[in-house]
Amino acid sequence: MNRKKLVVIGAGMASGRALEHLFAAEPHGWDVTLFNAEPRGNYNRIMLSPVLSGEKAFPEIVTHDDAWYEEHGVTCRFGEKVTKIDRAEKTVSGEEGEPVAYDKLLVATGSNPFIIPLPGHDLDGVIAYRDLEDTNAMIDAAAAPGSKAVVIGGGLLGLEAAAGLKLRGMDVTVVHLMGHLMERQLDEAAGYLLRKALLDRGIKVMCSANSKQIIGVDGKVKALMLEDGTELPCDILVMAVGIRPNTGLAAEAGLATGRGIHVDDHMLTSDPDVLAVGECVEHNGAVFGLVAPLYDQAKVVAQTLIGETAHFVPKEVSTKLKVTGCDLFSAGDFEAGEDREDIVFRDPGRGVYKRLILKDNRIIGAVMYGDTADSSWFFGLMKDEQDISEMRETLIFGPAYQGGEPLDPMAAVAALPADAEICGCNGVSKGDIVAAIEGGALDLAAVRAKTKASGSCGTCTGLVEQVLGVTLGDDFVIPAAQSICGCTEHSHEDVRRLIKSQELKSQAAVWQELGWKSKDGCHVCRPAINYYLLADWPLEYRDDPQSRFINERKHANIQKDGTFSVVPRMFGGMTTSDELRAIADAADKYNVPTIHVTGGQRIDLLGVKGEDLPAIWADLNRAGMVSGHAYSKGLRTVKTCVGKEHCRFGTQDSSGLGIKLEQKLWGAWSPHKFKLAVSGCPRNCAEATCKDLGVVCVDSGYQIGVGGAAGMDLRETDALAQVPTEAEAIDVTVAFYQLYRENAKYLDRPYKWIAKVGLDWVKKRVIDDLENRKALIERFELSQTIYQKDPWAEHASERADAYQPLASLNLQAAE
Amino acid sequence: MTTWIDIGALDDIPNRGARVVKTALGCVAIFRTGEDQVFALQDRCPHKGGPLSEGIVHGASVTCPLHNWVFSLETGLAQGPDEGSVPTYPTRIEQGRILLDAAQLANRSAA
Numbered sequence: 001m002n003r004k005k006l007v008v009i010g011a012g013m014a015s016g017r018a019l020e021h022l023f024a025a026e027p028h029g030w031d032v033t034l035f036n037a038e039p040r041g042n043y044n045r046i047m048l049s050p051v052l053s054g055e056k057a058f059p060e061i062v063t064h065d066d067a068w069y070e071e072h073g074v075t076c077r078f079g080e081k082v083t084k085i086d087r088a089e090k091t092v093s094g095e096e097g098e099p100v101a102y103d104k105l106l107v108a109t110g111s112n113p114f115i116i117p118l119p120g121h122d123l124d125g126v127i128a129y130r131d132l133e134d135t136n137a138m139i140d141a142a143a144a145p146g147s148k149a150v151v152i153g154g155g156l157l158g159l160e161a162a163a164g165l166k167l168r169g170m171d172v173t174v175v176h177l178m179g180h181l182m183e184r185q186l187d188e189a190a191g192y193l194l195r196k197a198l199l200d201r202g203i204k205v206m207c208s209a210n211s212k213q214i215i216g217v218d219g220k221v222k223a224l225m226l227e228d229g230t231e232l233p234c235d236i237l238v239m240a241v242g243i244r245p246n247t248g249l250a251a252e253a254g255l256a257t258g259r260g261i262h263v264d265d266h267m268l269t270s271d272p273d274v275l276a277v278g279e280c281v282e283h284n285g286a287v288f289g290l291v292a293p294l295y296d297q298a299k300v301v302a303q304t305l306i307g308e309t310a311h312f313v314p315k316e317v318s319t320k321l322k323v324t325g326c327d328l329f330s331a332g333d334f335e336a337g338e339d340r341e342d343i344v345f346r347d348p349g350r351g352v353y354k355r356l357i358l359k360d361n362r363i364i365g366a367v368m369y370g371d372t373a374d375s376s377w378f379f380g381l382m383k384d385e386q387d388i389s390e391m392r393e394t395l396i397f398g399p400a401y402q403g404g405e406p407l408d409p410m411a412a413v414a415a416l417p418a419d420a421e422i423c424g425c426n427g428v429s430k431g432d433i434v435a436a437i438e439g440g441a442l443d444l445a446a447v448r449a450k451t452k453a454s455g456s457c458g459t460c461t462g463l464v465e466q467v468l469g470v471t472l473g474d475d476f477v478i479p480a481a482q483s484i485c486g487c488t489e490h491s492h493e494d495v496r497r498l499i500k501s502q503e504l505k506s507q508a509a510v511w512q513e514l515g516w517k518s519k520d521g522c523h524v525c526r527p528a529i530n531y532y533l534l535a536d537w538p539l540e541y542r543d544d545p546q547s548r549f550i551n552e553r554k555h556a557n558i559q560k561d562g563t564f565s566v567v568p569r570m571f572g573g574m575t576t577s578d579e580l581r582a583i584a585d586a587a588d589k590y591n592v593p594t595i596h597v598t599g600g601q602r603i604d605l606l607g608v609k610g611e612d613l614p615a616i617w618a619d620l621n622r623a624g625m626v627s628g629h630a631y632s633k634g635l636r637t638v639k640t641c642v643g644k645e646h647c648r649f650g651t652q653d654s655s656g657l658g659i660k661l662e663q664k665l666w667g668a669w670s671p672h673k674f675k676l677a678v679s680g681c682p683r684n685c686a687e688a689t690c691k692d693l694g695v696v697c698v699d700s701g702y703q704i705g706v707g708g709a710a711g712m713d714l715r716e717t718d719a720l721a722q723v724p725t726e727a728e729a730i731d732v733t734v735a736f737y738q739l740y741r742e743n744a745k746y747l748d749r750p751y752k753w754i755a756k757v758g759l760d761w762v763k764k765r766v767i768d769d770l771e772n773r774k775a776l777i778e779r780f781e782l783s784q785t786i787y788q789k790d791p792w793a794e795h796a797s798e799r800a801d802a803y804q805p806l807a808s809l810n811l812q813a814a815e
Numbered sequence: 816m817t818t819w820i821d822i823g824a825l826d827d828i829p830n831r832g833a834r835v836v837k838t839a840l841g842c843v844a845i846f847r848t849g850e851d852q853v854f855a856l857q858d859r860c861p862h863k864g865g866p867l868s869e870g871i872v873h874g875a876s877v878t879c880p881l882h883n884w885v886f887s888l889e890t891g892l893a894q895g896p897d898e899g900s901v902p903t904y905p906t907r908i909e910q911g912r913i914l915l916d917a918a919q920l921a922n923r924s925a926a
């Protein structure tokens with residue numbers, strides 16, 4: 001029989017599989033010439049990652065060896081790039097040698113790694129991650145002791161590169177443009193867990209980081225510079241930011257191409273004698289990046305070549321990350337949305353997160369992290385579009401629980417053996433706790449005191465209470481601490497404590513580690529969590545405007561008709577004729593309907609349109625005024641009287657002290673608003689004794705009172721201390737404010753918080769313990785380096801667009 | 816009939832945020848959820864007219880900034896004990912652009 005001539009361009013994963021199918025169907029029908037630009041034959045490209053990490057050697061991942069090519073009569077032209085396809089002559093030319101004639105041509109050129117054209121991208125040491133040469137270059141670089149790598153790209157490839165390099169002893173930093181890792185496969189919660197796992201193994205991860213420039217010395221890479229000026233020194237820079245189908249050759253030959261080489265369902269290109277397969281193709285608008293669909297294509301290609309009719313039908317694909325110890329799985333569509341429901345399971349103790357996305361009682365997407373044992377079962381249900389309404393209740397627990405009884409948590413605890421560990425931090429077993437209870441510890445506090453169980457990170461509190469419940473029976477009622485909202489069982493106090501003890505530094509971390517029941521919180525918990533995080537981690541956490549009430553998001557008070565009020569700051573209630581003129585001009589220019597002199601000694605411009613805010617702020621800024629934060633859970637006003645400069649009874653410079661205090665404290669956020677006043681003598685014209693903190697000046701110094709109120713409750717301040725100097729009065733005020741900021745529950749004014757912790761507890765920390773006072777002040781000052789800035793100026797110059805409508809429509813056009 | 820019009824880029828709206836589109840018949844609030852879903856609702860709370868676009872977006876819901884009523888972005892229905900509903904309009908995302916169905920919007924006047 002006359003063998004047909006087949007030329008294959010590219011010896012990759014797709015063509016390798018296609019040839020296997022072809023030879024299985026027609027063992028002796030073909031005379032094949034196989035070109036490959038790489039100086040080797042087909043190998044399992046996806047296993048380059050274990051080669052990089054040292055878990056495998058290259059020979060182990062070769063899929064077709066010389067004997068195989070020989071057996072099937074394949075002429076190998078490895079290390080030779082094809083430079084031209086001549087469709088009229090039906091020949092293919094390589095870099096060397098004669099053109100090779102074909103009856104059928106198979107293009108399988110794969111894709112090229114995308115290199116961001118940053119300045120310096122062509123320096124020596126900038127490496128993509130695609131083939132064995134890249135892999136070996138990385139292995140060589142890692143051999144030098146103390147060498148550093150930066151990986152741009154926090155997707156599948158970038159993370160596998162990072163993990164491999166780390167295992168080889170390199171110092172590795174991953175720089176990722178988006179807010180969380182693998183954002184195309186993972187949602188925020190899973191991305192958070194993945195990041196944590198990578199951090200745990202010593203890989204640095206920077207998200208939302210924009211690369212600016214690659215810096216080199218003598219033509220060799222030396223560092224990556226980010227948009228914000230940060231420099232990350234490195235000996236190699238791996239760029240793993242995506243791939244582009246390799247279509248150049250096909251396009252030059254006049255084949256139809258778009259993002260990839262156009263193929264129909266039979267894998268035929270626009271020329272019936274030319275087929276294409278793999279990552280180089282585009283089918284129905286889709287391009288490919290994982291092998292599963294390529295293997296399906298390979299089958300179809302073989303069928304088409306032997307003259308059978310077969311159709312390529314894209315199927316659901318799933319992703320796993322090949323980094324040992326990072327178990328994740330992602331498949332389908334995981335966006336929330338219309339008629340979709342989520343089933344979420346979180347096990348903070350084990351770092352497990354599972355989420356199924358349902359539509360019409362069918363699984364359409366799945367994201368899991370930490371425990372992926374059931375992923376193939378879920379994936380099967382998803383591919384089969386199986387109706388899951390019957391097993392919905394227990395679906396998330398996997399196949400093992402189907403058909404069984406729902407588990408009672410108390411029964412589960414009762415069934416635990418005595419040596420089961422309950423408190424991981426302190427190594428306390430169930431037996432220890434039961435012994436303590438039998439020895440007379442009858443509530444959580446007593447058990448905690450005796451055994452230390454739940455005393456550290458606190459996540460096992462619920463379990464300890466269940467052991468109490470099981471042991472004491474009806475004598476023990478598990479106390480229901482008031483939870484923040486329906487999203488969590490935890491109280492504000494617990495969450496504050498856990499954020500500190502577990503070092504939770506993002507909202508996603510809080511939601512995951514503390515087992516939030518909703519996907520991303522609600523209007524009650526989000527503002528509280530946002531505040532706790534920014535107060536406890538001023539440097540690490542970035543304030544989230546979307547978790548703030550509108551007033552704090554737009555830095556103005558919303559009015560009942562949707563307009564806003566604008567209150568510029570007047571330090572210590574003092575103003576100047578220039579400021580008053582600027583306010584008057586602004587009122588005229590922006591048609592302010594109402595101007596009110598406030599109870600906090602300032603001027604309120606009411607009824608300003610949202611769109612005008614940036615402009616009116618810019619005008620007020622020009623006159624030297626900043627936001628008065630009249631809208632904030634934060635520092636409000638410092639009211640003062642005129643004091644000894646003018647008043648015949650004044651003992652100290654009360655307005656001067658008020659101005660100094662306001663200058664120090666403005667811009668800070670706190671659990672609730674914080675108001676101060678300074679009066680020049682006990683006549684107390686500034687009403688200092690009903691403020692959160694009030695100073696009354698006397699001949700011998702400054703009397704500081706705290707916990708006053710004059711709103712929904714009316715309360716006189718309690719004396720905190722009397723201090724001799726103005727400087728000490730400022731120190732005590734700052735320290736008190738910081739203690740309140742660090743400890744109070746969100747929306748507790750100081751008087752409510754002091755009622756809980758006791759004034760003595762406060763005095764001990766702010767007055768008696770000078771070291772602690774100093775530490776509080778330092779922490780406040782650190783926070784102010786971030787938060788003492790005028791949001792008006794920032795928004796007017798950088799975010800003014802956001803205050804305008806997205807679009808204005810003329811609906812006539814539609815009719 | 817649907818008439819899709821391009822009103823802006825997805826990235827013009829903050830994640831878990833909203834912007835408005837002005838029309839002759841009042842503002843329409845365009846919401847973007849944490850999962851990059853986009854919804855369009857009339858920017859007027861049925862309670863006392865609060866601008867929903869200024870609310871906090873959580874899951875596929877928004878909380879009105881004036882008195883904390885919560886509405887589903889998918890159906891426009893008030894959640895929990897409150898009763899009321901807000902008109903919703905079809906949207907689509909194509910290549911990072913948000914499209915709004917102008918025909919449906921225009922129908923408001925007739926309705």
Ligand code: SRM
Nearest residue numbers: 557565596597598599600601602630709710711712713749
């Ligand atoms: C503008 C002003 C009234 C005025 O025109 O004089 C005012 C206006 C508002 N107050 Fe006030 N309070 C104003 C001084 C006061 C005072 C007097 C003071 O500060 O010396 C008090 C009592 C002192 C106190 O805070 O203990 C006061 C106790 C309240 C309360 C009750 C707080 C409490 O803990 O009991 C609220 C409600 C709240 O914060 O939850 C409140 C809330 C409000 C809000 C923010 C209501 C709201 O959420 O929309 C009002 C905003 C009006 C606007 O749109 O601008 N306002 N409010 C005063 C602004 C002072 C300033 O210059 O910043």
Ligand SMILES: Cc1cc2nc3c(=O)[nH]c(=O)nc-3n(C[C@H](O)[C@H](O)[C@H](O)COP(=O)(O)OP(=O)(O)OC[C@H]3O[C@@H](n4cnc5c(N)ncnc54)[C@H](O)[C@@H]3O)c2cc1C
Nearest residue numbers: 010012013014036037038045046082109110278279290291
């Ligand atoms: C490190 C790494 C890890 C991966 N992990 C996974 C994973 O876990 N799961 C998964 O599903 N996928 C994974 N992938 C993706 C997977 O490897 C690809 O989808 C697959 O290899 C594509 O197959 P292909 O045959 O289309 O292209 P390739 O395998 O890239 O083969 C194309 C070949 O054509 C050659 N060629 C190109 N142009 C010419 C020319 N003009 N002349 C001659 N030869 C030419 C190239 O040199 C190359 O050898 C990974 C990829 C990499 C790089």
Ligand code: SF4
Nearest residue numbers: 647650680681683685
């Ligand atoms: S505080 Fe005393 S000194 Fe100052 S104005 Fe009032 S009465 Fe005068």
Ligand code: FES
Nearest residue numbers: 860863865879882
């Ligand atoms: S106006 Fe929306 S809740 Fe009152």
